[in-house]
Amino acid sequence: MKVTAIGTGYVGLVTGACLAEMGNHVVCLDVNPEKIRILNEGGIPIHEPGLEEVVKRNVAAGRLQFTTDVDMAVQHGTLLFIGVGTPPDEDGSADLQYVVAAARSIGQRMTDYKVIVDKSTVPVGTADKVRAAVKEELVKRGLGDMSFAVVSNPEFLKEGAAVEDFMKPDRVVVGSDDEQATLLMRAIYSPFNRTQDRMLVMDVRSAELTKYAANAMLATRISFMNELALLAEKVGADIDLVRRGIGSDTRIGYQFLYAGTGYGGSCFPKDVKALVRTAADTGIPLKVLTAVEEANERQKRVLVDKVVERFGADLKGRRFAVWGLAFKPNTDDMREAPSLVVIDELTRRGATVAAYDPVSMAEAARVLGPRDDVSLVERAEAALQGADALLIVTEWKEFRTPDFDAIKGTLKAPVVFDGRNLYDPKLMKALGIEYRGIGRG
Numbered sequence: 001m002k003v004t005a006i007g008t009g010y011v012g013l014v015t016g017a018c019l020a021e022m023g024n025h026v027v028c029l030d031v032n033p034e035k036i037r038i039l040n041e042g043g044i045p046i047h048e049p050g051l052e053e054v055v056k057r058n059v060a061a062g063r064l065q066f067t068t069d070v071d072m073a074v075q076h077g078t079l080l081f082i083g084v085g086t087p088p089d090e091d092g093s094a095d096l097q098y099v100v101a102a103a104r105s106i107g108q109r110m111t112d113y114k115v116i117v118d119k120s121t122v123p124v125g126t127a128d129k130v131r132a133a134v135k136e137e138l139v140k141r142g143l144g145d146m147s148f149a150v151v152s153n154p155e156f157l158k159e160g161a162a163v164e165d166f167m168k169p170d171r172v173v174v175g176s177d178d179e180q181a182t183l184l185m186r187a188i189y190s191p192f193n194r195t196q197d198r199m200l201v202m203d204v205r206s207a208e209l210t211k212y213a214a215n216a217m218l219a220t221r222i223s224f225m226n227e228l229a230l231l232a233e234k235v236g237a238d239i240d241l242v243r244r245g246i247g248s249d250t251r252i253g254y255q256f257l258y259a260g261t262g263y264g265g266s267c268f269p270k271d272v273k274a275l276v277r278t279a280a281d282t283g284i285p286l287k288v289l290t291a292v293e294e295a296n297e298r299q300k301r302v303l304v305d306k307v308v309e310r311f312g313a314d315l316k317g318r319r320f321a322v323w324g325l326a327f328k329p330n331t332d333d334m335r336e337a338p339s340l341v342v343i344d345e346l347t348r349r350g351a352t353v354a355a356y357d358p359v360s361m362a363e364a365a366r367v368l369g370p371r372d373d374v375s376l377v378e379r380a381e382a383a384l385q386g387a388d389a390l391l392i393v394t395e396w397k398e399f400r401t402p403d404f405d406a407i408k409g410t411l412k413a414p415v416v417f418d419g420r421n422l423y424d425p426k427l428m429k430a431l432g433i434e435y436r437g438i439g440r441g
């Protein structure tokens with residue numbers, strides 16, 4: 001099939017590459033010429049395990065191309081996947097300007113039947129807005145009768161595992177009110193659907209809400225555990241044992257129950273906000289979700305609260321090693337990363353920071369800019385030099401079994417604040433390391 005992916009970010013590029021891998025002919029369009037230049041020169045603008053191989057293979061096979069040429073891209077696809085950003089607006093609602101712009105650019109150029117697929121995370125009712133924008137452009141061209149469909153197909157991939165998630169989805173949600181479009185969606189997803197039928201076809205509004213419901217549920221689990229971790233500390237319990245204890249109940253399950261430094265990334269924070277906003281506008285305030293967001297804001301500060309408890313509120317003259325800058329492992333993405341709050345809170349109190357991350361050093365340099373109070377170092381051990389304590393913010397694999405002797409020998413005093421509960425408190429005690437995790441009373 002002929003497919004166009006509009007937007008070559010995490011969602012658009014992964015969608016385009018994975019659909020090409022299944023034999024489709026895919027054109028990926030972006031308005032950012034720099035991204036398209038990198039892709040056309042064989043590079044990948046984001047860090048995503050396995051993506052480079054898929055892209056290279058399909059470019060070489062002539063099934064995948066990248067362009068800024070909107071005319072060509074719109075003409076090419078029968079299915080046009082919109083995967084552009086939907087950042088939070090000032091009031092927390094999703095800013096739909098990029099989605100609507102993409103829709104208009106289709107309406108301004110299409111000459112035959114198209115299925116326009118909303119893959120971006122968008123509030124209920126967006127498909128109607130997309131339909132109206134396309135129609136308006138067609139009417140301007142005197143083509144008001146031209147047939148097209150708008151389908152909702154929210155994406156559930158996780159960064160750091162995007163290719164794997166796309167290739168082996170738990171489910172493919174399709175919101176469609178158009179029979180022909182549903183058939184085409186079934187066809188495009190059939191290779192991902194072979195062992196069992198993973199496709200859930202529903203009405204458009206339910207599909208749009210499903211995406212927010214999934215992220216909100218996962219964020220709720222995390223905030224719930226983070227709050228419980230605060231309680232565990234006070235009552236002398238260990239949140240990790242509590243996690244195992246409840247996760248073993250199949251009704252609860254083990255996933256997304258890790259207490260930490262708060263959820264970050266480009267999705268949970270903005271999607272929780274947007275759903276809270278939609279609900280408030282509708283007159284159905286979501287009280288649980290409002291609390292989820294508040295708990296998360298507090299949680300991002302918990303690690304520094306522990307530093308303050310140990311070293312005092314005035315951190316002038318202190319230096320801290322920070323391990324982990326990306327919002328989670330296996331990505332270089334720092335959008336809404338808890339590390340940014342940790343660094344801000346430490347430096348605001350007068351401390352200096354030496355930070356290390358296995359892949360997001362370039363992104364960190366871009367996001368943080370040149371600063372006297374933050375140095376980005378090339379090796380984890382280098383961050384420890386002259387530091388009063390180590391703070392672990394992201395649970396990269398290479399931090400799981402570090403050289404504890406080196407940590408002890410290099411820090412000014414052996415103090416570790418572990419925002420991801422990577423180590424056994426008993427082991428740390430035995431090693432003579434002062435250790436503070438999350439929720440380990």
Ligand SMILES: NC(=O)c1ccc[n+]([C@@H]2O[C@H](COP(=O)([O-])OP(=O)(O)OC[C@H]3O[C@@H](n4cnc5c(N)ncnc54)[C@H](O)[C@@H]3O)[C@@H](O)[C@H]2O)c1
Pocket residue numbers: 006007008009010011012029030031032035083084085086098101102105119120121122155156157158159266267
């Ligand atoms: N990142 C994720 O893990 C993830 C997962 C599921 C859903 N989503 C949702 O998917 C959407 C995209 O997220 P992302 O992380 O891939 O975004 P991103 O910021 O990485 O990429 C968006 C891309 O769209 C491009 N773009 C903007 N307007 C355009 C236009 N009119 N035509 C062509 N290209 C245009 C931008 O230049 C950018 O390259 C969001 O709604 C997000 O909530 C993201």
Ligand SMILES: O=c1ccn([C@@H]2O[C@H](COP(=O)(O)OP(=O)(O)O[C@H]3O[C@H](CO)[C@@H](O)[C@H](O)[C@H]3O)[C@@H](O)[C@H]2O)c(=O)[nH]1
Pocket residue numbers: 121155156157158159160215218222255256257258259260261262263264265266267268271327328
């Ligand atoms: O037990 C857990 C699990 C996750 N997190 C944090 O939660 C955030 C989000 O993690 P994750 O969900 O793995 O990453 P994302 O790439 O943001 O993926 C989420 O957001 C995407 C965009 O909507 C969805 O497609 C995915 O299904 C959804 O998991 C990160 O800061 C994690 O550190 C925890 O604190 N504890």
